[in-house]
Amino acid sequence: MKRVLVGIKRVVDYNVRVRVKPDGSGIALDGVKMSINPFDEIALEEALRIKERGAADEVVVASVGNADCQQQLRTALAMGADRALLVDTASAGGAPGGDLGLEPLTLARVLLALVQREQPFMVILGKQAIDDDNSQTGPMLAALWDRPQATFASKIELAGEKAIVTREVDQGLETLEVGLPAVFTTDLRLNEPRYVKLPDIMKAKRKPLDTLSLSSLGVSSRARVKAVRFEPPPQRQKGIRVKDAAELAAALKQKGLV
Amino acid sequence: MAGALVVAEHDGTTLSPSTSRCVTCASAIAGAQVTVAVCAADAGAVAAQAAELKGVETVLKVEQAANAHPIAAVLAPQLAQLAQLAGGYSHVLGPSTTFGRDLMPRLAALLDAPQVSDIMAVESPTRFKRPIYAGNVVVTVDVVDAPIIVGTVRTASYAGAPGGGSARIESASVGTAAAAHTRFVSVSASKTDRPDLQSARRVISGGRALGSAEGFQLLYRLADKLGAAVGASRAAVDAGYVPNEMQVGQTGKIIAPELYIAVGISGAIQHLTGIKDAKTIVAINKDAEAPIFEVADIGLVGDLFEIVPQLEKLLS
Known part of the structure; x- marks a missing residue:
């Protein structure tokens, strides 16, 4: 069975402008729209396309968090994943580390345990989550697993026991060849995720969604990066409006910027 | 220690x-x-x-x-x-x-x-x-x-x-053999004589409103007059007007130039996070309600296809 494992994180929807709680203790999340992390949606789309091309037999999605993550896993199943795993952290005594949730290294250990259980030939994750913007979990999993990583992928081609990956790096586009199994993290231009159709949402309700506990995977949730305070970023001072190019040029010259 | x-x-x-x-x-x-x-x-x-x-x-x-x-x-x-x-x-x-x-x-x-x-x-x-x-x-x-x-x-x-x-x-000598499972194949970087986007003192960025790769030529001409680097919004990169390494924002480059000129960029929060540390932000956009004006030090509402060439002449 050629299996692809995809990580799904439940995050505040990318259109929401988040607010810090007045006492600085966290982010106000009551009633805020939650979604699949956009990079994870791209990861799932890539896995589904690989399966549809016949290069994989099964797509398994996994999320780590509380029971609310079932919503995002059901959406993933509706997109086309075959089955879902929820690693429930509720029994671990709430989100360790306050509002920051599980640390990436702990997440990577959870994913490693899932890898050992599921034996995937590819693990596809988002390059970062748009809430904590850590951008750590993929390479950490690859290190613990002692397998290759291809981060920021904008193209993945499978060729037998290898994958040829185009990566979006600061210099331009880099091409790497990695042996499988390997960890991939997605960049924006890897693909455009499909929309979920209504009948698929109904079908997804019958697909398997298993819940596992952190302790059953032998992972402890130590927290070593603790949030002390949350605050909004410094605001920029209100600017001026100019009426035409001449005024703009004059303003730039006056400020000594050109 | x-x-x-x-x-x-x-x-x-x-x-x-x-x-x-x-x-x-x-x-x-x-x-x-x-x-x-x-x-x-x-x-x-x-x-x-x-x-x-x-x-x-x-x-x-x-x-x-x-x-x-x-x-x-x-x-x-x-x-x-x-x-x-x-x-x-x-x-x-x-x-x-x-x-x-x-x-x-x-x-x-x-x-x-x-x-x-x-x-x-x-x-x-x-x-x-x-x-x-x-x-x-x-x-x-x-x-x-x-x-x-x-x-x-x-x-x-x-x-x-x-x-x-x-x-x-x-x-330092560290005895580690190469990882046999990963092989570098190539890196393709577009050659440019313009300053590096991440360290440039002046940056001019364009958005989807530029309309095409040709549209960006307007920005390149102005950039060359100012000795500026050229960046882009995600929308412009997604549309294929410019390569990925020019993207500025949450998932692209985070920059802090002295002068940032945003041309035809509406200012999604994901873009704004990439330019928050710019000393002076200039916005040129035909939509007076565009969020980019909330962070701009100098805003100009108008048609970029008229304004940019005028600016190029005025700053020569």
Whole structure:
């Protein structure tokens, strides 16, 4: 069975402008729209396309968090994943580390345990989550697993026991060849995720969604990066409006910027 | 003894400005002696440049044929050995560029160390500030129970370290074989004579409103008059007007130029997070309600196809 494992994180929807709680203790999340992390949606789309091309037999999605993550896993199943795993952290005594949730290294250990259980030939994750913007979990999993990583992928081609990956790096586009199994993290231009159709949402309700506990995977949730305070970023001072190019040029010259 | 190890970013011949900014961040860790590690096939030229940075005490050359290209799976085991050598380091820092974001978490996992990403301020050796939610929130974090802290440095938050230093250069030998499972094939970078986007003093960026790759020619002409780098919004990159390395924003480059001119960019929060540290932001957009005007120091509502050529003449 050629299996692809995809990580799904439940995050505040990318259109929401988040607010810090007045006492600085966290982010106000009551009633805020939650979604699949956009990079994870791209990861799932890539896995589904690989399966549809016949290069994989099964797509398994996994999320780590509380029971609310079932919503995002059901959406993933509706997109086309075959089955879902929820690693429930509720029994671990709430989100360790306050509002920051599980640390990436702990997440990577959870994913490693899932890898050992599921034996995937590819693990596809988002390059970062748009809430904590850590951008750590993929390479950490690859290190613990002692397998290759291809981060920021904008193209993945499978060729037998290898994958040829185009990566979006600061210099331009880099091409790497990695042996499988390997960890991939997605960049924006890897693909455009499909929309979920209504009948698929109904079908997804019958697909398997298993819940596992952190302790059953032998992972402890130590927290070593603790949030002390949350605050909004410094605001920029209100600017001026100019009426035409001449005024703009004059303003730039006056400020000594050109 | 506290020591901060900075992992140098370079292309084999030239040290990246991101490293000099990491040195400034490392120097802000009280009591930390700063060492720069240069992993390369031949580290001589880059090590000499690193040794000139003020605040650097030692430069370590880590030379292996396999280090010719920056492959995380190859570099991380070597750096993990280095970080745990006698004396040891309390901090290991790299830039929050694609190089550092690829490498540092792999290194952190090998060290079983927690990582603090995108450090924007060092409050104490164990307390840092970093942006989350696309820069809409700043969180202060304490790191506990960690002999080694790994961090990526938000380079836009730091100025480069001045030159004039004279650090010791030493060779470090770490016995690590190459990772056979990863092979570098190629890197394609568009050649440009314009300044580097991440360190340019002036940047002009364009959005989807430019309409085409040809539309960007307007910006290139103005940029060349001003000696500016050219960037783009995600929309312009997605539309194929310009290559990915020009993208500015949460998932592209985070920059801090003295002057940023946003042309035909509406100003999604994901873009704004990439330009928050610009000293002066100028916005040119035909939509007076565009969110970019909320952060602009100077705003001009109008047709970019008229304004940009006029500006080019006026600033000649």
